[in-house]
Structures are given as structure tokens and as C-alpha cells.
Amino acid sequence: MQSGTQARKYRLQGAGLDLALPYLMLAPGLMIVLGVLVYPLWDGLRASAKAYRYGSPIADVGLQNYMHLWSDAQFLNSLWVTVKFVALSVSFEAVLGFALALFCLHEFRGIRLLRTVLIIPMVVTPVVVAIVFRLIYASDAGMLTALSEAMGGGAVQILGNPLNAFIGLVVLDVWEWTPLMFLILLAGLQSLPHEPFEAARVDGAGAWRVFADLTFPMMRPVLAVAIVLRTIDAFGTFDQVFVLTRGGPGEATRLISIYGYDTAFKFQQTGYAAALFVTIGLVVLALAFSAIRLLRRVDAS
Amino acid sequence: MSTRLARILTTIFVLAVVLLPIYWLVSTSLKSNREITQEGTLYPHLPTLDNYVRLFTEKQFGSYLTNSLVVTFFSVAIALIVGAMGAYAIARFRLPFAAERKVGLFLLTLRIIPPVVILIPVYLLMLSLGLLDSWLGLIATYTAFNVTFCVWMMESFFREIPVDLEEAAMVDGDSRFGAFRRITLPLAAPGLAATAIFAVLVTFNEFLFALALTATPRAMTMPRGTATLIGRIDTDWASMSAAGVIGALPIVFFALLVQRHLVRGLTMGAVK
Incomplete structure (x- = not known):
């Protein structure tokens, strides 16, 4: 009896195996992550300081790969295309998603159907989304061409024209990801306190005043988080472009991820591609951390 | 009255924008290649399931589907078990030097880095381990x-569960791990x-890593297998659209089935 209570006491304070428990529980996950993510990350850093020929390292070149990036016209172009793509897509998604969330805030018939249907674009495999849009844009089999011919017009050229292909890619991204923006912002709107809005209604404020003075300022943090999340995600876009245009025509839709992939697997310049990816990683991390810091400052004030 | 009309019109418009592309995919998958490219019909005049049959008889989509299911099941199951333990440790224990907090922050940082960044070294790692084109590598x-x-x-789900319950279980003679397994885990089930x-x-x-790490139907997943249909010169639209339907169907069905949980997971963290 005596020893039983003693043992119980030790257990509560954490004795024996229980002392090691937190480490034992953390270990498996950490080991997998260290082996499959962190080691490769470090290996990538090492590879980025080497020159490769036919996939095997031939010389240490220090930071030369990194320097070379900034005089590589194809890299600079892909960076520019990526920035344009991210800025345009995310802006449209934010505006449309916000508008849709405001629209759906009031309960009415058909809203559940709408919310359910809006889940589809973001859960469909990105490769399939790209196939769907190829089927829309294709000049021979496409929906746009079929519609145009049904109305007496000719074939519609989208993917063969640099500007149209780029716009087509942005449209794809907006179709796929506006629903996510919508869901996040709707959840944000639903979590806002009721009192200020009731007070405004008592005061007889118009819809625009309520939006500009109450809704928008109160939604700013959620909006910022949603935009940051989408921006980080959009920076790594690969699948959709790979299937839709493969980066073409020319370099019109060649995002940085596609250029990096080609550099590594098509042109076998492993070291140079590694340097490119390390640079992207650093840019995204810097972006994320400055966004977090900015958000904290907004929260504090 | 006019707001009601505006609501109906907006709803119809949004539904059309979302569903028309899906309709076109499904409708194309039911046409023959001839009908697709030469006649440009708006709906299948001679509907056929040939495209689907061909995927499984000629193009090994049975293997792709099996590979996808096996790979998804194991990688999610293992990650859930291992992740639940790690998350619990971070949520409940206070380690020296706030180690548990640092581990959490470290994992979050890794999550922010786009996966494409480690594509090359992961490829080299799997190459050196002989795990290219295998289930295990994926x-x-x-x-x-x-x-x-x-x-x-x-971690955030565990934090919402009061510690008192575990302590009660431990007073009753459970070990700490036993309390986690019998009390906390079931409560965190949603x-x-x-x-x-x-x-x-x-x-x-997932497509990018499947693209780099697999090369044959032995390990190719659905998205990877679908991408093999995209030809350089002429495109087999009929097979491609059928493959799109097959690839999207299970996941859309699954997503609609678990809609509530899904929305919670997607919007979590952003609000609050």
C-alpha cells in the first residue's frame, strides 16, 4: 500500500520513463524531418556551390552560381513573370474572395449549394485543373473555340499567344484559389463581434460607411494573413504551368519553378539549379518573416 | 425585390463559372477524339465510355490508382501517428531552453519553404538510396x-483540451503516455x-515530387500518370479528359463527404 502511493507520486512528478517521454514523443517526427527535409536542404546548399557536368560535380565554384543568376536573362525573366503572376492572381483572388464572402454573409436560399460547389476548384488535383483549362483554351478542341464556332466565329487562340497564355494562366489560378480566399474571409467575417454593427445600424449608417469604417478595418488582419498565405503558395506554383503551357509560348509563362526544374532535369546543371532554388527559398522566407513582423506591429498598435 | 434578384443572378453566375469548366471536362471525356477535334460539339452527340475503358486496358491507370492509394494511405497514417506525438509533446511539456517551442517554430519554418526548393537534393538522396521509382521513396x-x-x-487542437482530465487519469494510475492515448487523443479526434x-x-x-521521383507505372501516382498523356505533338484529348475525371472524382467525392472538417482545416490558423 505504502509503495503503491509512492509510485503514484513519482509518476505524477514525472519519474523514470516519463522524464524521457517528451523526447521520445518528439524523436520519430524529428528524425523523419531531419532525414528527408533538413539533410536535403543542407545538401542543396552544398550542391549550390559546385559546378556540374552531366549530373555529376566537377568543381567547387563558391558563390559563382549565385552571382551568375543576376546576369542570366532567362532567370531574371522568369523572376519577373513569377512576380507578375503572383501579384495579379493574388490581387484578383483577394478582391473577388472578399466580395463573395460579404455576399454570402447573409443567409439565403442556395447559399449552402454555393458554398459546397466552391470547394470543388481547390480540391481538384492541380494537374487536372490544368487539363480542364487546356480543354477550354485549346484552339482545336477547346470550349472557347466550340462556343465561338457555334456563334459563327473562328478558332480562338489562347495558348499560342504570349499575352493570352499568361492571362489564361492567371485566370486558371483565380478560378482555382478564389474559393480558398473566400472561405478564410467568410470565417473571418463570421467571427467579427456583432455589437459595433448593431450600433452602426441604430445610428443609421449606410452600407458603404459600415464597410469602410467597420468591416474593412476589422478584417484587415485576416485579409493580410490570407494574402500572405496565398502569396507564399503562389510563388511555388509548378504543376498547373507544367501541364498547361510548359512555360511557353517562348518564355511567356515560364515561372521560376519551371525554369529551375528545366535547369536541373533538362539541362542537367544541378549546381546552378540548386543555387536558384536556395535563392527562391530565401526570398520566400524573407517575405514570410517580414509579413509576420508587420502583422505583429499592426496587432500591437 | 431587386436585392433578391441580384442575389439569384450572382449565385447563378458563380455556379456557372465554377461548374462550366467541370462540365466541359466530363462532356469531352464522353466524346470520341473525332467528335472533339473535328466537330467541336457542345455536348456529346454519340456518348461513349471507350475513353475510360482505354485508360485501364491500354494505359495502366489501374496501377496509377493503386500506387496513389498505397502511397497516400501510408504517408498520411505514419505522419498522423508521429505528428500527434510530436504535437502533444510541444503542447504539453516545458523542456529546458524552451526546446519544444523551438522545434515547433523550426517545423513551421520548414513548412513555409516551397517544396520545389529541396526537389533536387531529395532526388539525389533517393537516387543514392536506390529509392527512385518506388513506393518507399514517395x-x-x-x-x-x-x-x-x-x-x-x-498542436493547437491539443492545447484546447484541458490538462485536468489527463491529471485525473494519472491520479487513477495511468502513465503519462497512457493518459495521452486514452484521454487526450480521443478528445482531439475531430x-x-x-x-x-x-x-x-x-x-x-501532389505532382512535382512524383514527377521527379517516379518514371514507370511501378510507382507513378495518378497525377503523374495523367501527365504522361500530354503529348508533344498531338494530344489525345479524349484520354486526357477521361483521366482528368478519374483523377478528380475520388478526391472531389471525398472532399464533399467531409466538407465540414475540410473547411475547418483550410481556414484554421488564418482566423484568430
């Missing part, structure tokens, strides 16, 4: 990615479900 990679966000998501659902979606849909 499972290892996906498990690692899943662990980073499983820990992050589940959270675990949301995490699992999210992991299944991401893993089933």
Missing part, C-alpha cells in the same frame, strides 16, 4: 512533408480528422 518524402503541418495543426483530411488531399494531389 512515402518517405510525403510523410516528411505531412509531419511538418500535422504537428503544427494538431481535430485529428481535420488534419488527416487535409493531408490526404495534399498527398493525393
Whole structure:
């Protein structure tokens, strides 16, 4: 009896195996992550300081790969295309998603159907989304061409024209990801306190005043988080472009991820591609951390 | 009255924008290649299931589907078990030097880095281990990615569960791990479900690593297998659209089935 209570006491304070428990529980996950993510990350850093020929390292070149990036016209172009793509897509998604969330805030018939249907674009495999849009844009089999011919017009050229292909890619991204923006912002709107809005209604404020003075300022943090999340995600876009245009025509839709992939697997310049990816990683991390810091400052004030 | 009309029109417009592309995919998959490219019909005049049959008889979509299911199941299951333990440790224990907090932050940082950044070294790693074009190589990679966000998501679910319950169980003679397994884990079940659902979606849909790490029907997943249909010169639209339907169907069905949990998982963290 005596020893039983003693043992119980030790257990509560954490004795024996229980002392090691937190480490034992953390270990498996950490080991997998260290082996499959962190080691490769470090290996990538090492590879980025080497020159490769036919996939095997031939010389240490220090930071030369990194320097070379900034005089590589194809890299600079892909960076520019990526920035344009991210800025345009995310802006449209934010505006449309916000508008849709405001629209759906009031309960009415058909809203559940709408919310359910809006889940589809973001859960469909990105490769399939790209196939769907190829089927829309294709000049021979496409929906746009079929519609145009049904109305007496000719074939519609989208993917063969640099500007149209780029716009087509942005449209794809907006179709796929506006629903996510919508869901996040709707959840944000639903979590806002009721009192200020009731007070405004008592005061007889118009819809625009309520939006500009109450809704928008109160939604700013959620909006910022949603935009940051989408921006980080959009920076790594690969699948959709790979299937839709493969980066073409020319370099019109060649995002940085596609250029990096080609550099590594098509042109076998492993070291140079590694340097490119390390640079992207650093840019995204810097972006994320400055966004977090900015958000904290907004929260504090 | 006019707001009501505006609502109806907006709803119809949004539904059309979302559903028309899906309609076109399904309708194309039911046409013959001749009808697709030469006649440009707006709906299948001679509907046929040949395209679907061909995928499984000539193009090995049975293998792709099996590979996808096996790889998704194992990488999500392992990540959930391992992630739940890690998340619990971070949520409940206070270690020297705030180590548990640092581990959490570290995993979150890894999650922010776009996966494409480590594509090359992961490829080289799997090459040196002889795991290219195998289930194991894909499972290892996906498990690692899943662990980073499983820990992050589940940590917040564990924090919502009061510690008192575990302490009561321990007074009654449970070990700490026993209390975690018998008390905390079942209480966190809805959270675990949301995490699992999210992991299944991401893993089933993954393409980039499948593209680099697999090369034959031995290990190719659905998205990877679908991409093989995209030819350089002429495109087999009929097969491609049928493959799109087959690839999207299970995941859309699954997503609609678990809608509530899914929305919770997707919007979590952004609000609050």
C-alpha cells in the first residue's frame, strides 16, 4: 500500500520513463524531418556551390552560381513573370474572395449549394485543373473555340499567344484559389463581434460607411494573413504551368519553378539549379518573416 | 425585390463559372477524339465510355490508382501517428531552453519553404538510396512533408483540451503516455480528422515530387500518370479528359463527404 502511493507520486512528478517521454514523443517526427527535409536542404546548399557536368560535380565554384543568376536573362525573366503572376492572381483572388464572402454573409436560399460547389476548384488535383483549362483554351478542341464556332466565329487562340497564355494562366489560378480566399474571409467575417454593427445600424449608417469604417478595418488582419498565405503558395506554383503551357509560348509563362526544374532535369546543371532554388527559398522566407513582423506591429498598435 | 434578384443572378453566375469548366471536362471525356477535334460539339452527340475503358486496358491507370492509394494511405497514417506525438509533446511539456517551442517554430519554418526548393537534393538522396521509382521513396518524402503541418495543426487542437482530465487519469494510475492515448487523443479526434483530411488531399494531389521521383507505372501516382498523356505533338484529348475525371472524382467525392472538417482545416490558423 505504502509503495503503491509512492509510485503514484513519482509518476505524477514525472519519474523514470516519463522524464524521457517528451523526447521520445518528439524523436520519430524529428528524425523523419531531419532525414528527408533538413539533410536535403543542407545538401542543396552544398550542391549550390559546385559546378556540374552531366549530373555529376566537377568543381567547387563558391558563390559563382549565385552571382551568375543576376546576369542570366532567362532567370531574371522568369523572376519577373513569377512576380507578375503572383501579384495579379493574388490581387484578383483577394478582391473577388472578399466580395463573395460579404455576399454570402447573409443567409439565403442556395447559399449552402454555393458554398459546397466552391470547394470543388481547390480540391481538384492541380494537374487536372490544368487539363480542364487546356480543354477550354485549346484552339482545336477547346470550349472557347466550340462556343465561338457555334456563334459563327473562328478558332480562338489562347495558348499560342504570349499575352493570352499568361492571362489564361492567371485566370486558371483565380478560378482555382478564389474559393480558398473566400472561405478564410467568410470565417473571418463570421467571427467579427456583432455589437459595433448593431450600433452602426441604430445610428443609421449606410452600407458603404459600415464597410469602410467597420468591416474593412476589422478584417484587415485576416485579409493580410490570407494574402500572405496565398502569396507564399503562389510563388511555388509548378504543376498547373507544367501541364498547361510548359512555360511557353517562348518564355511567356515560364515561372521560376519551371525554369529551375528545366535547369536541373533538362539541362542537367544541378549546381546552378540548386543555387536558384536556395535563392527562391530565401526570398520566400524573407517575405514570410517580414509579413509576420508587420502583422505583429499592426496587432500591437 | 431587386436585392433578391441580384442575389439569384450572382449565385447563378458563380455556379456557372465554377461548374462550366467541370462540365466541359466530363462532356469531352464522353466524346470520341473525332467528335472533339473535328466537330467541336457542345455536348456529346454519340456518348461513349471507350475513353475510360482505354485508360485501364491500354494505359495502366489501374496501377496509377493503386500506387496513389498505397502511397497516400501510408504517408498520411505514419505522419498522423508521429505528428500527434510530436504535437502533444510541444503542447504539453516545458523542456529546458524552451526546446519544444523551438522545434515547433523550426517545423513551421520548414513548412513555409516551397517544396520545389529541396526537389533536387531529395532526388539525389533517393537516387543514392536506390529509392527512385518506388513506393518507399514517395512515402518517405510525403510523410516528411505531412509531419511538418500535422504537428503544427494538431498542436493547437491539443492545447484546447484541458490538462485536468489527463491529471485525473494519472491520479487513477495511468502513465503519462497512457493518459495521452486514452484521454487526450480521443478528445482531439475531430481535430485529428481535420488534419488527416487535409493531408490526404495534399498527398493525393501532389505532382512535382512524383514527377521527379517516379518514371514507370511501378510507382507513378495518378497525377503523374495523367501527365504522361500530354503529348508533344498531338494530344489525345479524349484520354486526357477521361483521366482528368478519374483523377478528380475520388478526391472531389471525398472532399464533399467531409466538407465540414475540410473547411475547418483550410481556414484554421488564418482566423484568430
